[in-house]
Amino acid sequence: MTRSLKILAFQASILVSGMLVMSTVAEVAKAAAAPAAAVQIANFTFKNPIITVKPGTTVSWTNADDIPHTVVSKDGLFKSKVLDSGDKFSFTFAKPGQFGYFCSIHPHMTGTVIVKS
Amino acid sequence: MPARSLHPTANWKGHMILDHDDDRRGFLKCMAWAGTGALFAFNGGIGSSIGLDAALAAPVKFGLASFTFAQISDSHIGFNKPPNADARATFRDAIAKVKALPEQPDFIIHTGDVSQLSRDDEFDDADQMLKELERPVFFVPGEHDMLDPDGGKAFLNRFGKGSLGAGWYSFDHRGVHFVALVNVADLKPGGMGNLGPDQLKWLKDDLTGRPSSQPIVVFAHIPLWTVYADWGWGTDDAGQALKLLERFGSVTVLNGHIHQITQKVEGRIAFHTARSTAFPQPAPGTAPSPGPLRVPADRLHSMLGITDARFVRGHDRIALIDSTLTA
Numbered sequence: 001m002t003r004s005l006k007i008l009a010f011q012a013s014i015l016v017s018g019m020l021v022m023s024t025v026a027e028v029a030k031a032a033a034a035p036a037a038a039v040q041i042a043n044f045t046f047k048n049p050i051i052t053v054k055p056g057t058t059v060s061w062t063n064a065d066d067i068p069h070t071v072v073s074k075d076g077l078f079k080s081k082v083l084d085s086g087d088k089f090s091f092t093f094a095k096p097g098q099f100g101y102f103c104s105i106h107p108h109m110t111g112t113v114i115v116k117s
Numbered sequence: 118m119p120a121r122s123l124h125p126t127a128n129w130k131g132h133m134i135l136d137h138d139d140d141r142r143g144f145l146k147c148m149a150w151a152g153t154g155a156l157f158a159f160n161g162g163i164g165s166s167i168g169l170d171a172a173l174a175a176p177v178k179f180g181l182a183s184f185t186f187a188q189i190s191d192s193h194i195g196f197n198k199p200p201n202a203d204a205r206a207t208f209r210d211a212i213a214k215v216k217a218l219p220e221q222p223d224f225i226i227h228t229g230d231v232s233q234l235s236r237d238d239e240f241d242d243a244d245q246m247l248k249e250l251e252r253p254v255f256f257v258p259g260e261h262d263m264l265d266p267d268g269g270k271a272f273l274n275r276f277g278k279g280s281l282g283a284g285w286y287s288f289d290h291r292g293v294h295f296v297a298l299v300n301v302a303d304l305k306p307g308g309m310g311n312l313g314p315d316q317l318k319w320l321k322d323d324l325t326g327r328p329s330s331q332p333i334v335v336f337a338h339i340p341l342w343t344v345y346a347d348w349g350w351g352t353d354d355a356g357q358a359l360k361l362l363e364r365f366g367s368v369t370v371l372n373g374h375i376h377q378i379t380q381k382v383e384g385r386i387a388f389h390t391a392r393s394t395a396f397p398q399p400a401p402g403t404a405p406s407p408g409p410l411r412v413p414a415d416r417l418h419s420m421l422g423i424t425d426a427r428f429v430r431g432h433d434r435i436a437l438i439d440s441t442l443t444a
Contacts, residue, residue, distance in 0.1 A: 043406035
C-alpha cells in the first residue's frame with residue numbers, strides 16, 4: 001500500500017517535472033526576443049560568478065545543489081526568497097552599473113553582474 | 118516528577134533561569150556508556166583523548182560527576198535527499214539515544230539548524246519530538262533556521278523566548294555559566310559567521326564581574342574558530358569573543374554546522390564540534406563542496422550522533438563523549 005503510493009507519488013513527480021521542463025522551454029522560446037542570462041548555483045558557488053550583460057537583461061539563477069541558497073544584492077536592489085534544490089530566481093537589470101550579490105546563508109558565495117550598453 | 122516548563126524563561130538581561138530540581142538525580146552510579154565514541158578529557162589546557170575502556174574508569178580518576186547535559190545538533194528536520202530520505206526518523210533515533218543514556222542529562226542544548234527550510238511544520242515536529250525528553254532544551258539558530266521571510270522570527274517566536282537580539286542569552290547551572298551566541302544573523306558578503314558589535318557588547322557586560330574560576334560553556338552554531346575558511350567554516354569576529362573569555366580558567370566552546378567532530382585546545386579554551394543527526398559533511402577540502410556526503414545507507418547511522426557532556430566538580434575541563442546513532 002505504502003509502496004504503491006510512493007510509486008504513484010514518484011510517477012506524479014516525474015510528470016510534474018516533465019511539465020516544468022516543457023514550460024521552461026516555452027518560457028525560453030518566448031523570451032528569445034528579450035536578452036537573458038543564466039547563472040547556475042552548484043557546489044556552493046555561483047558557477048559563472050562575474051557576468052556582463054546589456055541593460056534590460058533578465059538574469060536567472062537556478063539552484064542545482066542539495067542545500068538551499070539565496071541570491072541577495074549587496075546594495076539591497078534584489079533579494080530572492082530561499083531557493084531550494086531546483087528553484088529559480090530572476091531579476092531584470094534595467095540600468096547600467098556593477099551589482100555585487102551573495103548567498104545570505106553561505107556568504108562566502110559571491111558574484112557580480114556587470115550591466116553595460 | 119513535578120511539572121515544569123520545558124522551555125526556560127529569561128529575565129530582562131537575557132539571562133536565563135533554569136528551573137531545575139536538585140534532588141531528581143542522584144550521584145553517578147554507573148558509567149556504562151552506550152554507543153561507540155571517545156571521551157575527551159582536558160587537563161590544564163592539554164587535550165587528551167582516551168578510549169571507552171579508560172572512560173569506564175573515569176569515576177575513579179575524576180571523582181563523582183556533578184551533572185551532565187547533552188548536545189544535539191543540525192537536525193535539519195525536512196531534509197529528505199541523499200544520503201538521508203527522512204531526517205525526522207534519524208532525529209527520533211538521536212532522541213532515543215539521549216533517553217538511553219545511563220545518567221539522564223539535566224538539559225539539552227541544540228546547536229542549530231533545527232530545520233531545513235525554517236518551515237513551521239519542521240520547527241513544530243522538532244519541538245514535539247524534543248518534548249519526549251522531558252528536559253529543558255536550549256537553542257541557538259543555525260543559518261537554516263533564518264530562512265522565513267522575516268529572517269529568523271519563526272525560530273525566535275518558538276525557541277528564543279526571552280533571548281536578546283537575534284537570539285543570544287546566558288544562564289547559570291550548578292555554578293557553570295552557559296552562554297548561547299548567534300553567529301548566523303546578518304551575514305556579510307564574502308564573510309563567514311558573524312556575531313556583530315551588539316552581541317559582543319552584551320557578551321562583555323555578561324562576563325563582567327564573573328570570577329575567572331567560574332567554568333564557562335559557550336555554544337553557537339558555526340564554529341568559533343576557523344576550521345576551513347574556503348567553505349566559510351568559521352566566525353569572522355570570534356576573536357573578539359575569545360579575548361573576553363581568555364581570563365577564565367575553563368572555557369568549553371560547543372558548535373555544530375560542519376556535521377563532523379573536530380576539536381582543539383587553545384590556551385584554556387577547548388573547542389568541539391558535534392555530529393549532525395541528519396547527514397554527514399565531507400572533511401575540510403576533501404570534496405568539491407561542503408554539500409551532504411552521500412554515504413551508503415548502511416553507514417549513515419555511524420556518521421550521525423549526539424554528544425554527552427559531563428561536568429565534574431573540581432576538575433577544570435568538561436568531558437565530552439560523542440556517540441553515533443548506531444544501535
